[in-house]
Amino acid sequence: MIVTFQNKKATDLQILLPLVLIVFTGVLSLGIPLSILAVHVKETLGLDSFWGGVVIGVESLFAVLFRPYIGNFLDTKGPKNAILLGLVVSSFSGIFYLLSSFYLDSAFLALSIMILGSSFLGIGQGALISGALAWGIGSVDPKNSGKAMVWCGIAMYGAIGVGSPIGMNLLEFYGFKVLSFGILFLPLLALGFAFRLRPVYAIAGKKVSFWTVVYKVCGPGLGLFLSGLGFGTIAGFINLYFMSRGWENGSIAMIVFGGCYIGTRLFFSGLPDRFGGAQVAFISLFIEAFGQLLICYSSSPYLAFVGSGLTGIGYSFVFPAFGIEAVKRVGPQNRGSAIGAYSAFFDISLGISAPTVGLIVNYFQYESAYLFGGIGSLMGVLIAWKMIMDQKRLEIANS
DSSP: OOSSOSOTTSOHHHHHHHHHHHHHHHHHHHHHHHTTHHHIIIIISOOOHHHHHHHHHHHHHHHHHTHHHHHHHHHHHOHHHHHHHHHHHHHHHHHHHHHHGGGTTSHHHHHHHHHHHHHHHHHHHHHHHHHHHHHHHHHSOGGGHHHHHHHHHHHHHHHHHHHHHHHHHHHHHTOHHHHHHHHHHHHHHHHHHHTTSOOOOOOOSOOOOHHHHHHHHHHHHHHHHHHHHHHHHHHHHHHHHHHHHTOSOHHHHHHHHHHHHHHHHHHSTTHHHHHOHHHHHHHHHHHHHHHHHHHHTOSSHHHHHHHHHHHHHHHTTHHHHHHHHHHTTSOGGGHHHHHHHHHHHHHHHHHHHHHHHHHHHHHSOTHHHHHHHHHHHHHHHHHHHHHHHHHHHHHHHHO
16 A cells, blocks of 8 residues: 555654544544434434434445445555545535435435435545545554554544534534534545645555455454444444433443543554454454443443443454454555455444344334344354464464
């Protein structure tokens, strides 16, 4: 992705801090609507939880559909241009969300316009996050690529965690129109910072097809997919879960998730690079599974907060841990496609989990959503275990 580092005199953290600011500001346009779309669809439009899941899932669906183009764009035009493109496209989602607020008396028309807005948000966020990851990896010492993923994740999930209470308060006190203006404005604010990024140039070399890259990264990608089911249940349905139990402050669970996620990455950012991606993913997925099951069987909101925190701790290292394993499997000239392909598994996870959980809670209680997430995390443990065993067999064969 790059021939030399951005600045050998600067520390990795100094190099990455501008990127962290851009990602945090840009992803707020996803974090703010993510946890309130299902609430808005159910409470304002009067539709059931399935349609709330569809609005959330469409964002991920379009992110997946455009991943091949985003990956190719990254490898040919460079990460900075992908970041700029992603921010511009993300801002368009706010326009459609705003437009939908003028048709609240026609529920399915408003829903259709919201779905269109979510499609733009998915494309834009896919380009932004893939570009940011590629820029970070290409800007630091190659042995610290995991650290670049860690800091991008801190910005991304910090924005999602902070976005939840912001979204709920904007919706409650100011309405969906004001919230939509925020979604429109934030990517444009981040765009002003992004123009100042130094370019990271694509590296010469033979490019392989996007689908060949998908095949190479499908193992780590499947682990990411399974871990993402737990994140999807919290991000999309924790507020409705609290409402169904008669509890208040459901958005605090998202804050706890985000705080534990960020705190774990801040204090233990070197773990994936130090101990290996598969090993860290194995332990992390166990913790995530326990957190999901604790939410499922919580008898009080405080236990649900603890479960959300444990989910955040466990989930915090899954993306960089499996991500290290993914980028190892391709050459540097195809790293942009690898990041795009690998990230697509997260989008697929959220895209599938949102409407699936919406269907589950229509027929069962909301607790069942977190049983679903816990089972997914435990299945991810098996993926990580297989990767560890494959690595040990390879070491024995080469010794």
